[in-house]
Amino acid sequence: MPPSNDRSEKQAAAQLAVDILHEISTILNCHLDRRTLSICISMIENGVNPEALATAVKELRNEAQEVQIEAAGAGSSSTRARR
Amino acid sequence: MAYLAQLGALTDELVAAVRAIPETQRQRLDLCRESTLRALRYHNFARTNQFEVEDRLNGLEERFRVTGRDALADEFRKRLDALEPFRDKWTPDVLHFILELADQPAQKSDLSN
Numbered sequence: 628m629p630p631s632n633d634r635s636e637k638q639a640a641a642q643l644a645v646d647i648l649h650e651i652s653t654i655l656n657c658h659l660d661r662r663t664l665s666i667c668i669s670m671i672e673n674g675v676n677p678e679a680l681a682t683a684v685k686e687l688r689n690e691a692q693e694v695q696i697e698a699a700g701a702g703s704s705s706t707r708a709r710r
Numbered sequence: 711m712a713y714l715a716q717l718g719a720l721t722d723e724l725v726a727a728v729r730a731i732p733e734t735q736r737q738r739l740d741l742c743r744e745s746t747l748r749a750l751r752y753h754n755f756a757r758t759n760q761f762e763v764e765d766r767l768n769g770l771e772e773r774f775r776v777t778g779r780d781a782l783a784d785e786f787r788k789r790l791d792a793l794e795p796f797r798d799k800w801t802p803d804v805l806h807f808i809l810e811l812a813d814q815p816a817q818k819s820d821l822s823n
Contacts, residue, residue, distance in 0.1 A: 640796060641796075643796060644793065644796035647789055647792050647793045647796065648793070648804055648805075648808065650789050651786070651789045651790070651793070651805075651808060652808045652811070653819075654782065654785060654786050654789065654815060654819055655770070655786075655808060655809070655811075655812035655813075655815045655819065656812060656813040656814065656815045656818045656819045657808055657811040657812055657813065658811070658813065659808075659811065660727070662727050663724070663727040663728060666720060666723045666724050666727055667724070667804075667807060668800070668804055669720055670717070670720050670721075670724070670750070671800055671803045671804055671807060672800050673713070673716060673717060673720065674713075675717070675750050676750070676753055676755045676757070676758075677758055677803045677804070677806040677807035677810065678753075678755035678756075678758075678806065678807075678810055679749060679750050679753040679755050680750060680807055681807050681810030681811050682749065682753075682755075682810075683724075683746045683749045683750055684724070684728065684811060685811070686745075686746070686749065687724070687725060687728040687742070687746065688728060690731065690742055691728060691729060691731070694731055694732065694735075694738075
């Protein structure tokens with residue numbers, strides 16, 4: 628079998644595995660989209676500790692929430708200033 | 711060095727994917743990236759125990775059934791079985807990561823998603 632066929636077969640299998648893992652993460656209500664999950668899988672395959680990664684993702688979500696609250700606060704204060 | 715560069719690139723992608731900080735807040739974005747990278751490199755977490763992960767997955771399936779969510783338990787088991795042929799040495803670690811982010815699935819999970 629030519630090596631390119633072998634590679635594409637491996638890629639297809641990896642895609643399928645990510646699809647299944649994404650479905651499992653959806654069933655477990657992890658709030659992960661497919662892209663984020665793919666990045667996290669790549670990180671784990673690069674030796675990143677899964678628990679440390681999960682903690683980092685939670686921290687990033689908290690940070691995102693803070694930014695949103697700040698933006699909402701800035702938006703409402705500028706509306707008040709205009710009045 | 712190559713490892714650090716790759717981890718840095720993946721961290722950038724992760725920060726962008728989670729959309730933690732808008733691109734306009736460059737300084738805050740850099741700080742966030744640095745602290746994430748540090749948290750990933752220096753930590754006190756133990757390595758994944760594949761048997762513990764297996765136990766937690768089985769426990770979750772049982773919990774779904776106990777709480778009367780048999781359809782969810784069936785779908786969960788179906789996905790775990792479907793994953794079997796694709797298992798590699800990283801699968802327990804990925805499942806461990808997913809388990810850490812699970813958010814009250816027995817109460818909140820919606821099959822229509």
